Amino acid sequence: MAADPDGSRPHQCQRCSKSFSRTSRRHELRDHAAGEPYHCELCGSSFTKSSDWELHLYTHPEECGSCFSDQTSCRKHQSDYAGPDRAAPDRAAPYHCDHCDKSFSYLSIYKIHMRVHTKEKPYRCQQCPKSFSFLSSYKRHQLSHSGEKPYQCDFCGKSFTQSGHFSLHLRNHTDEKPHECDRCEKSFSDLSSYKVHLRVHTGEKPYCCPQCGRSFSQLGNYKSHLRIHTGEKPFQCELCDKSFSISKTYKQHVITHTGEKPYQCTECGKGFGRLSNYMRHRRIHTGEQPFSCRQCGKSFNSSYSYSRHLRVHTGEKPYWCSLCKRLFTRSQSLKKHRCVAVDQDMKTVCDTEETSTITT
Template structure:
């Protein structure tokens, strides 16, 4: 039936069809809520044996699936395939509200909360609300003063991984952001945007002390002081 494409076994619950009876029976456990496979380490239960075996690798630390592009390792084949979309630039999941596309369904679902205005995660310190839990956790570092991300080159610490990665470009001498007007390259996007004001004549910060228009906000602050 693999070669013919036939799927004669029909699920009475959701009308999904399968090539093999065993696959249908395994699928039907989801509708019945049956999870006969139990992890001996943490007692988590699963509907299918392959899912249990995949889960058990989180306890053993095994990562047998390797990305041929960047050599990153994964515990699950599904996670590897999902990761490979980044290299292939595939974004199969599309937001119906704004047409933004994503590599993973979970990323799309998280994004859609923005359109719905859902902010169910609240900071207990300042009561600021967030759409995603990761955004709340990132915000809370402001209150705790934690800087868990350390540069191996100069040992400077940062509150956010994104800030560390941006900082590390200095050591690598990488300048991924290019000015489309003069082709000058920059380490940070913010620096590029400030530079582009010199081409566009955009000087939004006015000094009340001398009535001049410095290009950067930092220049204005130094004049006021």
Template sequence: MENLENTQGAVEHTKTHECEENLENTQGAVEHTKTHECEVCTKVFLRRKYLTKHMKRHLGKKITCKICAKGIAPETYTKHLRIHSGEKPYTCDMCGRTFHEFGNLKMHISVHTSSKLGTENSYRCERCDSVFATKKHLRRHIDVHDKPYQCDFCGKQFSAGHRLNLHRKGHENKYKCEVCDKAFATSSRLNIHVMTHTGEKPFRCRTCGKSFCAMLNLHIHERIHTGEKPYKCEVCGKSFNRKDNLLYKHMKIHTGEKPYFCKVCNKCFNRSENLKTHMKVHQDKNISTSILFPECIA
């Protein structure tokens, strides 16, 4: 049952963690990935401190880098990989400069927000009192509060265009499964997928005994037992245990979107299940269904 310990902070990938928001509001720090994932065993945690605590389990067990074959301590493995990839995930909102490590970004930010800036030649943000040396840096900082850049793929919003471009790379599937050729954005997600071929399901529900190949799936499943519904519709207040149920199904009621249409009579529906029921009216099993009929979008 080792895999079930220290599950505090494990969350669905679509849920933004609190520490991320605090960093952005106070420092203008780059928006990290939505969760903190262990590179050793692929467990996912809500906050970095939970991941740091978890990583102590792996202390003394060096990871062999697949690129240079060096033995790397687990707690520094992610940083080490950036040497090979050239990845600089931490971006300054004020000048766009990027860094390998968050600590370096934090030190750099002090250049823009130094208390030594004079009141006459400095520019202060009215929303958070941060001080900047130039109007250009202030305008770039204001975007942090507004987040005008949105990812077309997942809807996540960003304060700067270059951060959106960096995020989009995460949707690129670089890691391919040797069994079925499916591709994934990260090696950890590929490792989880491989378990579908091996049949390995190391994460077991303590309540009903059902097993899963990923901690994420277990966490979602546990909401059935706890009754937790963390995702709330801002229109009508109805709550859901999964974000996709809210975004892709329920919201169609409010938007009027009906992407599923009948090829026989062109009648439109907001759910594929309703279309399948309707097709029985025509009693023709050979007629196929389609989606995203332009005239069905309200």
């Protein structure tokens, strides 16, 4: 950042020695707000840089338990007491895991990694039955009992127990989206959402229902689908007797009681109870047509219109008349057909069909 005309940089970061001419706020959010992502599993110490983390690992000799404040003292101790074969390894990653393809430069990290395979959990919580493989996980769990939330957002005041969750939350304010899809223009603030998005392009659906074989790209959709088979409806409306298997459907239902329309168009002021309806309405103003047919090139502003158009190419006719078994491409065509049937003195048959099941 350029200095003021007089060359001064009056704003100094409280966490490092850097100075700025205007404000250090952007620097603090970008360089420090991410917390300390490199954790030592042996003592719980955290570091902002991987290089500092790697140097710190030398302060934990495995055999004698001695600790040192610097790398040089630790190396000398290992050479004097552990012998040349036990000296701190170089970065050639000589420790190879027999269970997977991973290799490690440090014996201590290799031993910690082995707990993934052995399921060893040496850190046991004294307040509940849970136990943990890693010290850092154990310490984070302890915060759930104490209620401590040491990471607080300066923008909205929300607090978090974990630095990772805090860092992701900050991106809601800074609009930082570091994970960009190389196949389209979308970008994401967190890695998990980015990986889920990639399945749109790859077609991957790793979650398969064991009862009907239907597959899903997202775990949440898979779990919601399973409730169709179990009949579970855990979301119950407090204003009526209805219950729902999906949280999203429940929230949409609640709006029918409150009349709330939280999504308001900035162009015309029209309000919507559902985000999907609001996004579809926005395309009227922007002219956006994101759904494009690969067979003929036509574009559409909604997935419904796009899906309906595809039937022109596939010949699919999902709507059928229960009276004459005639098939239709659109639901409107089926409704119109029933109206014609009523006009041709078939009202008695239609009324009977509405109240009973017709066998053929």
